[in-house]
Amino acid sequence: MTKPKQEVLSVFLRDEYSFDNFYSGANSPVVHGVKRWANEDGNWFIYLCGQPGSGRSHLLQAACREREAHHQKAIYLPFSELVCLSPDMLVGLEEVGFVCVDDVDAIAGNRAWEEALFHLYNRLLDSGGRLLVAGNAQPSEIDFGIADLQSRLNSAVRYSLQSADDDEKKLLLKLRAQNRGFVLGDEVLQYIIGRANRETSALIEVLEQIDKSSLESKRKVTVPFVRSVMQW
Numbered sequence: 001m002t003k004p005k006q007e008v009l010s011v012f013l014r015d016e017y018s019f020d021n022f023y024s025g026a027n028s029p030v031v032h033g034v035k036r037w038a039n040e041d042g043n044w045f046i047y048l049c050g051q052p053g054s055g056r057s058h059l060l061q062a063a064c065r066e067r068e069a070h071h072q073k074a075i076y077l078p079f080s081e082l083v084c085l086s087p088d089m090l091v092g093l094e095e096v097g098f099v100c101v102d103d104v105d106a107i108a109g110n111r112a113w114e115e116a117l118f119h120l121y122n123r124l125l126d127s128g129g130r131l132l133v134a135g136n137a138q139p140s141e142i143d144f145g146i147a148d149l150q151s152r153l154n155s156a157v158r159y160s161l162q163s164a165d166d167d168e169k170k171l172l173l174k175l176r177a178q179n180r181g182f183v184l185g186d187e188v189l190q191y192i193i194g195r196a197n198r199e200t201s202a203l204i205e206v207l208e209q210i211d212k213s214s215l216e217s218k219r220k221v222t223v224p225f226v227r228s229v230m231q232w
Contacts, residue, residue: 017061021179023164023172027055030159034059037132038066038074038098043157044125048134050161053199056134059161060100063132067098074098079113080106087116094123097130104135104153105142118149131156164200166193172200173207180211182221191223195232206230 024031036042050056060076067074073096080103082089093099099120107113124131135142138160139153164172170189177184184192184207196206213229214221226232 017058018065019059019062021176022055022058022062023168023175025164025168025171026162030161031059033157033159034063034132035066037130038063039070040130044128044130045121045156046132047139047153047156047158048132048161049136049138049158050134051136051163053201054161054163055200056161057102057201060102060132060134063100064098072098074100076100077102079103083107083110083113087113090116090120093120094127094129097124097127099124099129099131101131101133104133105137108142108144111145114144114146114149118146118152121149121152166198169193169198169200169203173203176204176207177211177221180207182211182214184221188221188223188226191226195230 019031019035022031030048033042033046034048037044037046048056048059057078064074064076075093075096075098077090077100079101083106101117104117107117121131123129133153133156138158139150139156142150144150144153170186170193173189173192174184192203192206196203210221210226210229213219214225219225
């Protein structure tokens with residue numbers, strides 16, 4: 001794989017995504033399984049099912065960060081953002097060894113991309129690599145045109161992420177705030193949950209905006225402050 005390709009694909013990794021700041025809750029067995037995968041333990045091939053906002057992208061990127069922490073190569077491929085490009089970018093990725101594919105349902109019905117993923121699977125299998133794939137639904141529920149690809153995905157060790165309830169989302173926000181060095185009180189948490197889009201990714205964006213504004217203004221995070229920043 002060429003260096004330019006590595007540089008292009010590396011931009012999709014978010015620095016703040018790690019196992020340490022992922023609130024596991026009821027998903028502890030899933031997190032444990034992905035951690036084992038990242039540390040060369042357990043099955044080489046995992047399929048992770050989870051709706052947008054369930055934390056699946058966080059876990060895939062955390063797995064890549066885990067590899068990097070051990071000075072090993074890994075790559076994160078969000079197919080929803082890559083499907084408009086040539087599937088030739090998958091050629092040679094078996095050299096990386098650890099490949100994380102997100103939004104696999106984005107290529108359903110796209111023959112060229114399906115073939116490219118199918119061949120990457122085979123090359124990773126032959127080379128002793130590891131593959132982690134995630135999608136909105138189980139492989140059998142996605143309309144892939146290539147039956148052999150669907151069969152391969154069905155053969156994976158499969159995990160399903162449970163969506164967090166409001167109490168778990170509050171704990172998630174509290175944990176992420178602590179990792180950023182500030183405290184979210186219960187009143188502020190309730191105010192955010194009551195007014196923001198409840199998807200986890202949207203809540204994290206709200207948290208990031210509040211943190212940025214608090215640092216710039218040097219103001220404590222209170223309900224009036226959040227109301228002013230978010231214009232609610």
